[in-house]
Amino acid sequence: xxxxxxxxxxxxxxxxxxxxxxxxxxxxxxxxxxxxxxxxxxxxxxxxxxxxxxxxxxxxxxxxxxxxxxxxxxxxxxxxxxxxxxxxxxxxxxxxxxxxxxxxxxxxxxxxxxxxxxxxxxxxxxxxxxxxxxxxxxxxxxxxxxxxxxxxxxxxxxxxxxxxxxxxxxxxxxxxxxxxxxxxxxxxxxxxxxxxxxxxxxxxxxxxxxxxxxxxxxxxxxxxxxxxxxxxxxxxxxxxxxxxxxxxxxxxxxxxxxxxxxxxxxxxxxxxxxxxxxxxxxxxxxxxxxxxxxxxxxxxxxxxxxxxxxxxxxxxxxxxxxxxxxxxxxxxxxxxxxxxxxxxxxxxxxxxxxxxxxxxxxxxxxxxxxxxxxxxx
Numbered sequence: 001x002x003x004x005x006x007x008x009x010x011x012x013x014x015x016x017x018x019x020x021x022x023x024x025x026x027x028x029x030x031x032x033x034x035x036x037x038x039x040x041x042x043x044x045x046x047x048x049x050x051x052x053x054x055x056x057x058x059x060x061x062x063x064x065x066x067x068x069x070x071x072x073x074x075x076x077x078x079x080x081x082x083x084x085x086x087x088x089x090x091x092x093x094x095x096x097x098x099x100x101x102x103x104x105x106x107x108x109x110x111x112x113x114x115x116x117x118x119x120x121x122x123x124x125x126x127x128x129x130x131x132x133x134x135x136x137x138x139x140x141x142x143x144x145x146x147x148x149x150x151x152x153x154x155x156x157x158x159x160x161x162x163x164x165x166x167x168x169x170x171x172x173x174x175x176x177x178x179x180x181x182x183x184x185x186x187x188x189x190x191x192x193x194x195x196x197x198x199x200x201x202x203x204x205x206x207x208x209x210x211x212x213x214x215x216x217x218x219x220x221x222x223x224x225x226x227x228x229x230x231x232x233x234x235x236x237x238x239x240x241x242x243x244x245x246x247x248x249x250x251x252x253x254x255x256x257x258x259x260x261x262x263x264x265x266x267x268x269x270x271x272x273x274x275x276x277x278x279x280x281x282x283x284x285x286x287x288x289x290x291x292x293x294x295x296x297x298x299x300x301x302x303x304x305x306x307x308x309x310x311x312x313x314x315x316x317x318x319x320x321x322x323x324x325x326x327x328x329x330x331x332x333x334x335x336x337x338x339x340x341x342x343x344x345x346x347x348x349x350x351x352x353x354x355x356x357x358x359x360x361x362x363x364x365x366x367x368x369x370x371x372x373x374x375x376x377x
C-alpha cells in the first residue's frame with residue numbers, strides 16, 4: 001500500500017535533518033569531510049533474470065551513473081525477483097520499495113492499455129528509433145507523464161532508452177507459413193501484442209522471460225517470443241523449439257523504460273538528477289553497440305551450432321498483423337487518451353518516416369552485392 005507521508009518523512013526529512021546536523025557539527029566538532037561525502041545508494045531492480053543479456057545492458061547504465069557522479073551515487077542493481085516480480089517493478093517504485101527499475105512499459109499494460117503505446121503499439125511504418133525520437137521530440141514524454149502521474153496517480157518519473165531491433169515473431173516447433181498454421185496455438189507475448197495475436201487466432205499467456213522455457217516444456221504454451229537472439233539463447237529457447245522466425249509487426253518499436261520513485265528522484269541534487277536522466281541517453285548508445293555485436297553473433301550460434309532453422313516471417317502473416325492492428329486501433333481509439341497518443345504518433349511517423357525512407361538507400365541491394373546468397377528473403 002502506498003504511504004506517501006511516511007515515505008516523504010524517511011527521505012526528505014532525513015536529508016534535511018542530516019544537513020542541519022552537519023551544520024551544527026561544523027560549528028563545534030568539524031566532522032570529517034568524508035562523512036558529508038558518503039555515497040548515496042540507488043536500489044534498482046530489473047525485470048530480467050540474472051543471466052539475461054539485458055542485465056548487462058542495465059549494468060552499462062549503472063556504470064555510467066557511478067562514473068559520472070564520481071562515486072557520489074552508487075547503484076545496487078538487482079535481477080527480477082530479488083525484491084518483487086518482473087511485472088511488479090512499477091508498483092515497487094511507486095511505493096518506494098525500490099528507488100528505480102529497468103523494464104518495459106508493456107509489463108504494466110494491465111494497469112492501462114495505453115502503456116503499450118510507449119513501445120509495443122501499432123507500427124505505422126516507423127522503427128524503434130523513430131518512436132524513441134517521438135518520445136523525446138514529438139510530445140511522447142509528456143503523454144507518458146500524463147498517463148503515469150495524472151491518469152494512474154503513480155509517484156514515479158520515467159525515461160526511455162535503447163531503441164530495440166524489431167522483435168522476432170518467435171519460436172515454433174514446426175514451420176509456420178500461413179495464418180492458418182498458427183490458428184489455435186498457445187503463444188507467449190506481452191502488452192498489446194497479446195490482443196494482436198488473439199485477433200490472429202492464437203490464445204496468449206503473458207509470462208516474464210524466466211518462465212517461458214518451463215512453460216514450453218510443460219505444454220502450457222506451444223510457441224513464444226521474447227525479444228532477441230542473445231536473450232533467447234541464454235534461457236535455452238533452442239532446447240524447446242527449432243524454428244525461429246525473424247521480423248514481425250507485433251513489437252517493432254520498443255525501448256527500455258527507466259523508472260524512478262518520484263520522491264527519490266526529486267530529492268537528488270540537480271547535478272545527480274541530470275546524471276540519472278542523461279545516463280539513459282549514454283547507455284542507449286552503449287546498449288545499441290552491444291546488441292549489434294551480441295545479437296548477430298548469437299544468431300549465428302543458434303543457426304550453426306544449435307541446429308536452429310532461421311526463417312523470415314512469411315509475408316502473409318505480416319500482412320495479417322497489419323490488418324489486425326487496423327481493427328485493434330478502432331477499439332483503442334474509443335479511449336480519448338489513447339486516441340490522442342495515436343494521433344500524435346501517426347502524425348510523427350507520417351512526417352519523419354517519409355524523410356527516413358526517402359533519404360535511405362536500398363541497404364539490401366548493397367548487402368546482396370557484397371555478400372550474395374546469404375539473405376533469406
